[in-house]
Amino acid sequence: MQTGITLNGFLTSKTNIELSKVIISLAEGCKQIARLVSNAGLSGVTGTTGTTNVQGETVQKLDDLSNKILMDYLRASETCAGYLSEENEDIVTLNQSGKYTIAVDPLDGSSNIDVAAPIGTIFCINERLSSAGNVTDADFLQQGTAAKAAGYFVYGSSTILVMSTGNGVFGFTLNTDNYEFYLSHSDVTTPASGKIYSINQGNAAKFDDKVAAFLNYCTTVDKETSRPYSLRYIGSMVGDLHRNLLKGGIFIYPANKGETKGKLRLLYECIPMAFVIENAGGTATNGKQRILELQPVELHERTAIFIGSANMVAKAQEFLNN
Ligand code: P6P
Numbered sequence: 001m002q003t004g005i006t007l008n009g010f011l012t013s014k015t016n017i018e019l020s021k022v023i024i025s026l027a028e029g030c031k032q033i034a035r036l037v038s039n040a041g042l043s044g045v046t047g048t049t050g051t052t053n054v055q056g057e058t059v060q061k062l063d064d065l066s067n068k069i070l071m072d073y074l075r076a077s078e079t080c081a082g083y084l085s086e087e088n089e090d091i092v093t094l095n096q097s098g099k100y101t102i103a104v105d106p107l108d109g110s111s112n113i114d115v116a117a118p119i120g121t122i123f124c125i126n127e128r129l130s131s132a133g134n135v136t137d138a139d140f141l142q143q144g145t146a147a148k149a150a151g152y153f154v155y156g157s158s159t160i161l162v163m164s165t166g167n168g169v170f171g172f173t174l175n176t177d178n179y180e181f182y183l184s185h186s187d188v189t190t191p192a193s194g195k196i197y198s199i200n201q202g203n204a205a206k207f208d209d210k211v212a213a214f215l216n217y218c219t220t221v222d223k224e225t226s227r228p229y230s231l232r233y234i235g236s237m238v239g240d241l242h243r244n245l246l247k248g249g250i251f252i253y254p255a256n257k258g259e260t261k262g263k264l265r266l267l268y269e270c271i272p273m274a275f276v277i278e279n280a281g282g283t284a285t286n287g288k289q290r291i292l293e294l295q296p297v298e299l300h301e302r303t304a305i306f307i308g309s310a311n312m313v314a315k316a317q318e319f320l321n322n
Helices: 007-014 017-038 061-077 110-115 201-206 209-219 237-247 266-279 310-321
Strands: 048-052 058-060 080-085 100-108 119-127 149-155 159-164 169-175 180-185 196-198 250-253 283-285 305-308
Touching (some): 007 017, 007 169, 017 061, 017 100, 048 061, 100 266, 159 237, 237 305
Parallel strands (some): 196 250
Antiparallel strands (some): 048 058, 149 159
16 A cells, blocks of 8 residues: 655645644544545434534534534644634634634535535635634635635545645545555646536526526537537535546536525635635636635625636636626
8 A cells, every 4th residue: 555745744844833733633533524424324424413504504414523523623733723614603713822713614515425425525724813812703704815725625435635735736645544644646737628517507597698608618519629528517516626626627606596696605615625726727716706816704605616727717707708
């Protein structure tokens, strides 16, 4: 079994000790989530809690468990001051003397748990703006350009941490023999063009004409530009974006007649994914502005997103600007 550079070894050379402690604590929590996900069908953690979260979405048992696990592990880091989660209405102070805050989607795509499709944990880490004591909303409402680290854990055929601290994108695969993360993808770059587009085509009746025109472009036969593209969409942002990061492609969740601001959350889904994609040479916009330059106003605000291969996002932008 391949070993090599461990996550801890990599972080020691790439980040400061306080940030390393946050990322390592997060990774330890995600190892527990990986264990629960891989045995979900046997350990009675599939299905729902019977409650809905602040988003009004049905909470899966593993959503709730994952959220609690991450808060416990990040509290133990001592350097993570505060926690924002899709599963909590308000921010939580973990360590009053901590230096960093973290925004997480503890288990993105969790409706896929029962069907064993890829799901994931998405995170974005910022330096707190307040000096000490309880964290404030302002500590989290920062533009993505200020992020100190961001990425995701994908729980799929293997468990992989993909992250950036602002200088390139690196992937670490979980060795299930010793439960250590090892560097497996060094300096990941996403292809400038691809042949995949990812969108919930079922919402077509709700898209505006400009989005519809781009989708028509994607499905028009044109051998020179490798069209028609292939539609690949599994309803799990982490699964769809991890595939597109490596193979090239564009992922779109537009604003539409049903979701006028889009569906995906800015702070703990779109900003971290945009941070990774941009550090891999791709681009991410809300159809008008760079995702990383949007100024967050509310903790759980949503945004439209067009993200992936630079040439494909640029082509989509041409249709949106028409
Ligand atoms: P829809 C999962 O609920 C999620 O937040 C993302 O992981 C995924 O990309 C999207 O929503 C799927 O939404 O409306 O297509 O089912």
